[in-house]
Amino acid sequence: MPEKIEKSEEEWKQILSRDKFLVLRKKGTEPAFTGKYHNHKEKGTYLCGACGQELFSSDDKFDSGTGWPSFSKPISEDRVVRQEDNSYFMKRTEVLCSRCGSHLGHVFDDGPKPTGERFCMNSISLDFKKED
Numbered sequence: 001m002p003e004k005i006e007k008s009e010e011e012w013k014q015i016l017s018r019d020k021f022l023v024l025r026k027k028g029t030e031p032a033f034t035g036k037y038h039n040h041k042e043k044g045t046y047l048c049g050a051c052g053q054e055l056f057s058s059d060d061k062f063d064s065g066t067g068w069p070s071f072s073k074p075i076s077e078d079r080v081v082r083q084e085d086n087s088y089f090m091k092r093t094e095v096l097c098s099r100c101g102s103h104l105g106h107v108f109d110d111g112p113k114p115t116g117e118r119f120c121m122n123s124i125s126l127d128f129k130k131e132d
Helices: 009-015 018-024
Strands: 044-048 054-057 080-085 092-097 103-108 118-121 126-130
Touching (some): 009 018, 018 103
Antiparallel strands (some): 044 126, 092 103, 103 118
């Protein structure tokens, strides 16, 4: 299990841009088709935009047509936390970084085989490390 990072909301405000803070720490969502990674095709690893933990491989990224970067699985299940989200009169499963607790997006059960899952992430919640 990755070592936890704990910071106060004030500390996160100092570290993150206003927009990143609103999504990562306040559970916001960027508008569809506006994020820098929704149509990103380079090979590499997607990291938590708050703490840098490796989360998703480009090998597991696919075009879901939703306007957000989508992945069929995380690099390892211990990199994410799934949490029930009943906001906006919907029942969804929120995805958080297991290391710092930042909001990444949601996971749905309409993804490709073999997992059948679609991890629908906010681009602003991610950073990218290009494969060498």
